[in-house]
Amino acid sequence: MPPEKSDLLQGTLDMLILKVVALGPIHGYGVSLRIRQISKEVLQVQQGSLYPALHRLEKRGWIEAEWGESEHGRQARFYKLSARGRKQLAAEEMNWRRLAEAVGLILETAR
């Protein structure tokens, strides 16, 4: 029985994608796989959210796409982080940490 899956906040998904893409060029299938693996199956991204998010990020210029060959020799669309995306990721990570810290503080105190 896998652990219960959590829904992701819209902004959070973008940040996670940026983070995963930051690890090196990766295709959409890879992103969904990686998020699942790293989160130990807690977070599962629906394809219906993943691809629009990828394209939105690309449109904003935070990630860039390029056709390449996958590990199985198929043509896949690989995404990699742009310079602007790197800045954005740093900003979002910082925001997230502060938010998580604040939420944590509240949860601690309210205990």
Next chain:
Amino acid sequence: MPWWRSFFWKRSREPELDRELRFHIEELTEANLAAGMTPEEARRQAMLEFGGCEQIKEDLRDVHRVAILDRTLANLRAGFRFMRKSPSFSITVILTLALGIGANSAVFSAIDAILLRPLPFPDGDRLMRLAQSNRRIKDPESAVAPVRLEDWNRINSTFQAIAGYYTEDESESSGALPEKLTRALVTPRFLQVLGVSPVLGRDFAPDEERFGGTNAALISDRFWRRRFSADPNAVGKRLRYAGNPITIVGVMPASFLFPERGVDLWSAVPMDAPYGQSRESTWFRVIGRLKPGVTVGQARADLATVQAHLGREYPKTDANLDVSVQPLKETTVGGVRRSLWMLYGSVSLLLLIACTNIAALLLSRAAHRQHEIAIRFSLGASRREVVAQLLTEALLLAVTGAALGLLIAKGAAILFRSAGQYVPRVEEIGLDWRLGLYTLACAVTATLLFALVPAIRATRGGLAGSLAQASRTQVSARNPLQLVLVGVQVALAVTLLAGAGLLVRSFQALGRVAPGFEASHVLTFHVTGNYGETADMKSLTQRIQRTLDSLRSVPGVEATATAATLPGVPTQWGAELKVVEAAMDPSRKIMAESRFVSPGYFETLRIPLLAGQMCRETTGSFNIVVNRSFANTYFAQTSLVGRHLQMPTNGFLPPGEVRGVVGDAREMGINVAPVPTVYWCVSAPMPDPYYLVRTRADPMSMAQTIRRKMHETDPARSVFEIMPLEEQLDDAFAENRLLTVLLGFFALTAVSLASIGLYGMLSYFVSVRRRETGLRLALGALPAQILRHFLLQGLGVTLLGCIAGLGLAAALTRLLAGMLYGVSPSDATTLFGVILMVVALAAVASLVPAFRAARVQPMQVLREE
């Protein structure tokens, strides 16, 4: 990806999208296979896990689509908000653009209808005008004899058909009162050449085109509506034209206005008439339709061969003739081309000034908007987005202005049609989708012209720049761009003003000319007559002499005359003459203009007799008088009176005896110096010559009396085109006058715009530098110094603009050269006057803000800090 690629979204991205999603499904399938599922199961599970592929694709499309749509909508919304928030600014911009774009579209509608579109006939570009010209006559084109026209049509190999026509004005007397109708007499093949057929009834039948056949007529739509209230049964009815019954066989379409607007009916000329067989007849103006694929050059070469052949066959009459072939459109509209492009040039300059003006306005407003722009930057908008928003706002203003401009253009089309009677094809001007597109293009171009630079400047430096540039600085940066923009406006205005000034001065010079005849108190008109009457010249002459006599008997009439042409209205009829008594001297050719006038002409126009006697009308031979130029040029030593002159190129004209010498008159146009001229004294040079009547009182006050008298004398004829000679002379310059008036109007608008621009720029400078000014005053500067500073800034930029404008004017007024009379394109007085006017206006425009600056209260400024 550039933004515009979003519009091509589907084509470029759809397969990519498919491939990307397919890859995902294939990977899932692969994973499922690895987990030990059967291939079918693996694929099914993969599809299941992946979810609705189409749904995802649609979402993806939205990602790309929504962005641009959303942004445009948001920008538009912001644009409307902006318009509501600053109504006076928006109205100023909209009205300025409405005027600029409206004037531009109006002139373009004329250019499009008159110059750009083909003639309103099927394959109109294959229609040619053909003419014969005699190498020994200066008259560029003379009419063509019926037999020669038929020869051309028969022998040539490049035309589908060649046809001819001429017009005459006669009375139609089947109604209660005789009515003057204009009839075009046309050769067979006329409608075939033009490619038009009657909307009602039929073209001429062969029986109606031969001598002694049935008289038939096609009538114009206008006449059909006027006389028959558009009754379809009009076909088959009879008219009584020039005393002969004539049957209506068809009605032409309303758009068919060939050869001229006023034609009421068309009849066929019998080409086999015994009186029409002379090769020296001058009957027809000729048109032809080229075969498909034939060039004008080929047609010219072909007809040159044909005419050379005819020259060998009929050396006496055809050896000296050349045939000219020109596109019919060119001969129809060529005359107004320059004026139209000139107008277009000036309205484009005007639009450019308007754009410059608005650009300067936007630049000075950018200060107000810096805060807003800074906020947008800080909210994460990119520079491109902000520029796009600013441009959308501008485009909104421009499109609103352009819509108003279209209304102006529509109004102008009506104006054109009523004022421009002498402009060819003017009835084709109107509002259509081409004009709509053009106006929209104007709006977009104008937007880029006036909004791009201010938008780019306003967003320069992004967030940091716009926050730092807040208006808190003590001394504002110099703003050279605004100075340049105002300078450009002044330069363009000076150019327009110089052109208009030269035209006005040219008219002044024209007004000072002594034409050698007295045009005031002379009434001109026509009395209907037809070429059939020329079969009996004696009775035609008697008829016209009788008419002149009865006119002379009207109280208040001082003198009467007839003439084939009007004095001072441009006509050319130059030909070589020879003295019958002397051997032809090939080294001293006698070239002279010929005029055909009744003996009363000189008394009526008060052209003085200088030597010899006045001419008399004689039967059998001609009397001639010559003008002073003729006598001085060719017969300075010998006496001319009593000798006979002959026109060798005209077989119909017998020699005439020179009776006297009269003063020089500007026969060929008020703006053309008199040339050697020979007056042949004949009352009936044609069936409906011009009648000239010198009246004691205002000529138009006699119009009714004369009309009545003419009706008593000859009830079957009608009098038409009654107008004073002065008006006829004015009409000869109507095109130039209209051009002058319009150019003057544009120039004044341009100067006002430039002045407003200068005023706006200085006002802005003054307001931006209020603190600085206050400080300087507090530190001891005199108000006069402040005043001088701003005044000199305004005048300085004006002077630089004037210098640039003079350079531009020097280059552009050369285009006017052929239209000017008595003033050179670089006329110093005009240019000096223009500069004086512009500088005076600039001084006024600068003084107001300069005074405002000088009255700044230092204490108040310092307290505001």
